[in-house]
Amino acid sequence: MSVAARWEKQGDIGIITVDSPPVNALSAPVRQGIFDGVKALDADPEVKAIVLICDGRTFIAGADITEFGKPPKGPDLRSVQETMENASKPIVAAIHGTALGGGLETALAAHYRVAVPSAKVGLPEVKLGLLPGAGGTQRLPRLIGPERALKVIVDGNPIPAPEAKDLDILDAIIDGDLKQGAIAFAQDLVAKGAPARRVRDIPIDASSLPANFFADFRKGLAKMRGFPAPEKIVQCIEAAVALPFDEGMRIEREGITELMASTESKAMRYMFFAEREVAKIPDVPKDIALRPINTAAVLGAGTMGGGIAMNFANAGIPVTVIEATQEALDRGLGIIEKNYRNTQAKGRLTAEEVDKRLGLITGSLSYDDIAGVDIVIEAIFENMEVKKEVFRKLDAILKPGAILASNTSYLDLNEIADVTKRPEDVIGLHFFSPANVMRLLEIVRGAKTAKDVLATCMALAKTIGKIGVVAGVCHGFIGNRMLSRYSAEANKMLLEGATPHQIDTVLYNFGMPMGPFQMTDLAGLDVGARARSEFPDLFPIDPAFPVFADILVAQGRYGQKTKAGFYKYGDDRKAQPDPDVEAIIAAESEKRGVERRVISDEEIIERCIYAAINEGARELEEGIALRPCDIDIIWINGYGFPSYRGGPMFYADTIGVDKVHAAVEKYRQKYGERGWKYSSLLEKLARAGKGFADWKDVV
Numbered sequence: 007m008s009v010a011a012r013w014e015k016q017g018d019i020g021i022i023t024v025d026s027p028p029v030n031a032l033s034a035p036v037r038q039g040i041f042d043g044v045k046a047l048d049a050d051p052e053v054k055a056i057v058l059i060c061d062g063r064t065f066i067a068g069a070d071i072t073e074f075g076k077p078p079k080g081p082d083l084r085s086v087q088e089t090m091e092n093a094s095k096p097i098v099a100a101i102h103g104t105a106l107g108g109g110l111e112t113a114l115a116a117h118y119r120v121a122v123p124s125a126k127v128g129l130p131e132v133k134l135g136l137l138p139g140a141g142g143t144q145r146l147p148r149l150i151g152p153e154r155a156l157k158v159i160v161d162g163n164p165i166p167a168p169e170a171k172d173l174d175i176l177d178a179i180i181d182g183d184l185k186q187g188a189i190a191f192a193q194d195l196v197a198k199g200a201p202a203r204r205v206r207d208i209p210i211d212a213s214s215l216p217a218n219f220f221a222d223f224r225k226g227l228a229k230m231r232g233f234p235a236p237e238k239i240v241q242c243i244e245a246a247v248a249l250p251f252d253e254g255m256r257i258e259r260e261g262i263t264e265l266m267a268s269t270e271s272k273a274m275r276y277m278f279f280a281e282r283e284v285a286k287i288p289d290v291p292k293d294i295a296l297r298p299i300n301t302a303a304v305l306g307a308g309t310m311g312g313g314i315a316m317n318f319a320n321a322g323i324p325v326t327v328i329e330a331t332q333e334a335l336d337r338g339l340g341i342i343e344k345n346y347r348n349t350q351a352k353g354r355l356t357a358e359e360v361d362k363r364l365g366l367i368t369g370s371l372s373y374d375d376i377a378g379v380d381i382v383i384e385a386i387f388e389n390m391e392v393k394k395e396v397f398r399k400l401d402a403i404l405k406p407g408a409i410l411a412s413n414t415s416y417l418d419l420n421e422i423a424d425v426t427k428r429p430e431d432v433i434g435l436h437f438f439s440p441a442n443v444m445r446l447l448e449i450v451r452g453a454k455t456a457k458d459v460l461a462t463c464m465a466l467a468k469t470i471g472k473i474g475v476v477a478g479v480c481h482g483f484i485g486n487r488m489l490s491r492y493s494a495e496a497n498k499m500l501l502e503g504a505t506p507h508q509i510d511t512v513l514y515n516f517g518m519p520m521g522p523f524q525m526t527d528l529a530g531l532d533v534g535a536r537a538r539s540e541f542p543d544l545f546p547i548d549p550a551f552p553v554f555a556d557i558l559v560a561q562g563r564y565g566q567k568t569k570a571g572f573y574k575y576g577d578d579r580k581a582q583p584d585p586d587v588e589a590i591i592a593a594e595s596e597k598r599g600v601e602r603r604v605i606s607d608e609e610i611i612e613r614c615i616y617a618a619i620n621e622g623a624r625e626l627e628e629g630i631a632l633r634p635c636d637i638d639i640i641w642i643n644g645y646g647f648p649s650y651r652g653g654p655m656f657y658a659d660t661i662g663v664d665k666v667h668a669a670v671e672k673y674r675q676k677y678g679e680r681g682w683k684y685s686s687l688l689e690k691l692a693r694a695g696k697g698f699a700d701w702k703d704v705v
């Protein structure tokens with residue numbers, strides 16, 4: 007028997023049990039175990055049917071992603087599946103937890119599938135930039151029809167068992183003990199003389215497909231720019247409809263081989279592990295006792311405070327929202343209610359669910375009402391003196407052990423913590439707007455933040471559906487510090503010859519959801535202008551370059567809200583390049599004696615993206631970011647960096663850190679150390695011919 011699977015008999019039913027923690031992924035020993043188990047039980051004359059089941063928390067969660075790109079060992083998955091499918095006795099896959107990817111594909115090679123009600127099944131390969139490569143694209147359309155199969159595979163989302171039963175992916179739901187239920191199901195098959203039903207032999211009725219089905223589906227894929235997997239999936243389903251099973255399998259194999267080698271899939275697989283890596287904080291023990299978070303309070307009912315409060319209510323945690331005036335409180339609570347009702351109108355929440363969530367949010371004008379809560383998140387405007395005052399007040403009233411969090415996006419958290427008598431309980435929780443939607447939570451660790459406070463906030467992030475990433479204290483933390491460099495270079499290039507539309511187009515084509523100027527128009531030019539004028543120390547300006555946003559604000563151009571910013575806007579809110587803005591920019595160049603020149607697309611990428619990478623390298627050197635993957639997760643989830651490029655640091659590795667370094671040096675020579683600060687890490691990596699994946703080798 008294999009170390010990862012065992013088999014036994016209960017009466018005339020053979021049982022193969024996979025046991026390979028944590029998620030029973032299809033590693034070589036698991037494949038070998040299933041292969042040997044099926045062969046042995048199929049050859050045993052006493053056995054009439056076979057159950058395939060898993061120990062631990064889940065059915066097989068997929069191929070073993072850690073094996074990808076390594077030389078294959080043991081029987082490949084397809085041979086295991088052929089052995090299963092060709093067995094003379096019916097095989098029943100018994101599913102609990104999540105049967106995903108190769109796991110579901112293995113279940114599809116069984117002859118029947120049963121699951122507990124809480125189980126989920128799915129083919130999430132598309133989220134790794136892949137397609138189901140173990141027959142999923144050929145068997146699923148045969149089992150549930152090509153239309154439904156295409157949607158399931160391109161979505162990649164897990165499907166709850168009851169829905170999967172309705173879709174005909176499952177044959178039965180087992181209430182109660184899965185093993186006993188699956189054995190009873192198998193015995194019933196034997197009693198009925200049911201055949202080993204091979205999914206590969208189920209015919210597909212192509213005539214039932216709507217006309218132009220595939221062409222119409224492809225139109226919907228246009229928005230998934232940069233991702234090659236969905237188109238390849240469509241090709242495989244077309245093959246399933248038009249060609250014999252083995253031909254379809256050949257096309258599927260070609261598709262997955264090509265995708266497996268693509269940079270996009272490598273980036274997305276890297277992201278899968280990066281998301282798990284960021285949860286690990288090297289000096290915080292995994293089993294550290296967490297502080298209970300059963301109640302929360304948010305200071306400020308503005309856009310940010312309201313969004314933060316919704317996160318708690320969504321997770322079932324009662325939250326009190328504090329405001330200074332009844333009017334502000336009513337306005338804030340009103341917006342929260344409106345947001346929930348909009349979601350209800352879209353059918354994503356029922357009226358009861360909305361009422362329940364609203365019932366968890368209480369408004370108050372008095373700090374006395376929050377003295378007993380487990381965590382307070384301050385979300386008032388960015389002003390150090392005001393924040394200090396608020397933290398002194400919180401320190402005076404909150405119960406011992408409560409966590410005091412600030413949502414500051416730039417300010418020195420240590421300075422805030424030090425006004426309290428409990429700096430160990432103070433932490434930064436930097437949410438991204440809209441806070442109820444954006445998945446990122448930058449968790450700022452102060453010099454004195456206690457380890458259990460940090461661990462509690464990491465766990466809290468998960469509870470409220472966020473991905474928490476730890477950052478050290480510096481101006482702008484990990485994400486905004488890099489963004490400052492990215493935006494500053496975009497602004498400078500305007501003076502030198504580029505237009506907002508040109509820069510935005512290049513960065514959009516690179517994969518950003520929108521360029522920096524459209525982004526500024528959306529956020530409001532006045533917001534940044536006000537911050538710069540009120541807090542010049544926080545937002546230092548390079549005197550050699552004008553801040554174009556401020557010039558436009560002076561002319562009443564605040565962005566989308568005034569239908570004029572870096573672009574002009576019609577009623578459709580579509581950004582249109584504005585000759586007036588181009589004239590303002592050109593006049594400024596002339597005033598400053600700057601001869602405008604043609605700026606290449608390459609220069610735009612280098613000056614914006616490489617500037618951010620250089621700053622990221624400096625953050626690693628300074629310990630502000632723990633690992634390159636922390637930066638990548640932040641930029642993908644907080645700033646829309648394209649996931650198929652794997653985040654800025656992964657992207658740097660794909661083009662070569664030596665090339666990035668050479669470009670950064672070129673710009674430092676030209677523009678000086680003020681913008682292009684030296685990173686010794688970048689230089690060391692470039693000299694050693696290494697990438698950020700190996701950054702530990704050079705520090």
Ligand code: 3H9
Binds near residue numbers: 067
């Ligand atoms: C595929 O199947 C291709 C096929 O078509 C065939 C091609 C020929 N492999 O997420 P967790 C690790 S592609 C290796 O924290 P949860 C994970 O890294 C695959 N390792 O737990 C972590 O390790 P660590 C299609 C894996 O309970 C530990 O297990 N399948 C794999 O929150 C626990 O994971 C998928 O895409 C794997 N496949 O969630 C499913 N999966 O503790 C991917 C997990 O060292 N997996 N690990 O950090 C998941 O979605 C979630 O892990 C799952 C459990 C929902 C299963």
